[in-house]
Amino acid sequence: MTDLLDGLAPWPQADFAAFGPVQTRKLSKIQKLVGAFLGRNWVAIPHVTHQDDADVTDMEARRTAHNAGGGARLTPVPLLVKAMASALRAYPQFNASLDGNRDTLVLKDYVHIGVAVDTPGGLLVPVIRDCDTRSVTDIAAELATLSERARTRGLPMADMSGGCMTLTSLGHIGGTGFTPIVNAPEVAILGVTRARPVATPGPDGGIVWRQMLPLSLSYDHRVINGADAARFVRHVAERLADPALFD
Numbered sequence: 001m002t003d004l005l006d007g008l009a010p011w012p013q014a015d016f017a018a019f020g021p022v023q024t025r026k027l028s029k030i031q032k033l034v035g036a037f038l039g040r041n042w043v044a045i046p047h048v049t050h051q052d053d054a055d056v057t058d059m060e061a062r063r064t065a066h067n068a069g070g071g072a073r074l075t076p077v078p079l080l081v082k083a084m085a086s087a088l089r090a091y092p093q094f095n096a097s098l099d100g101n102r103d104t105l106v107l108k109d110y111v112h113i114g115v116a117v118d119t120p121g122g123l124l125v126p127v128i129r130d131c132d133t134r135s136v137t138d139i140a141a142e143l144a145t146l147s148e149r150a151r152t153r154g155l156p157m158a159d160m161s162g163g164c165m166t167l168t169s170l171g172h173i174g175g176t177g178f179t180p181i182v183n184a185p186e187v188a189i190l191g192v193t194r195a196r197p198v199a200t201p202g203p204d205g206g207i208v209w210r211q212m213l214p215l216s217l218s219y220d221h222r223v224i225n226g227a228d229a230a231r232f233v234r235h236v237a238e239r240l241a242d243p244a245l246f247d
Helices: 002-006 029-044 057-068 076-090 136-152 226-240
Strands: 047-055 096-098 105-107 113-115 117-119 122-124 165-169 188-192 196-201 207-220
Touching (some): 029 122, 047 226, 057 076, 057 207, 076 113, 076 188, 076 226, 117 136, 207 226
Parallel strands (some): 113 165
Antiparallel strands (some): 047 207, 117 122
16 A cells, blocks of 8 residues: 555645635644545545435335324435345345455444434544344434534544444435445445436336436445445345335
């Protein structure tokens, strides 16, 4: 790694003020810390991103009915977390980390999922623990508490440690897909953008409109192969369509 970085050209220095008015602003502590980690992860991990769509038409109908019924409000995020937890159990190579020497794979028998939260100071990733054994409403309640704390007071490292995989969602903003950077020592990260209506063939030969959710899975190609990445994303999509997800 050091030899690779030593061989790169130096960072360009420029007098930007020579071309017009400028302002300067120091990066926050969180931005500098996250930037250092992301730079390391992008250089050190051979990334591949697999793109697919999940049909969430039925899920969204169930979610709307659930929220209208007066229960704890659900966004798509806790449902995605629960679906990811099922996929991590089905494909344990995703629930793993390379050790410090990068010659041993550590397989985990717990399912903790980090959820990226946009805060005024930068990106924080609180970790929801034991997602495979908890209900979506329980996950939603803890996520709401941790997200509010992250945005207002920040989070201790204990609340951001031990994740098996990370979810990052831009669905509330937009987009059609992106390449999220793996959060080492995890080996995969799932990115989600905004669901969109897609015309699909109907059972009578006509056209029906379905809500399709873009899923972008980035993975460490040293540990995960492309076929298993495709199966993992299909598993997530199938779980999102399963009524039992709401149990």
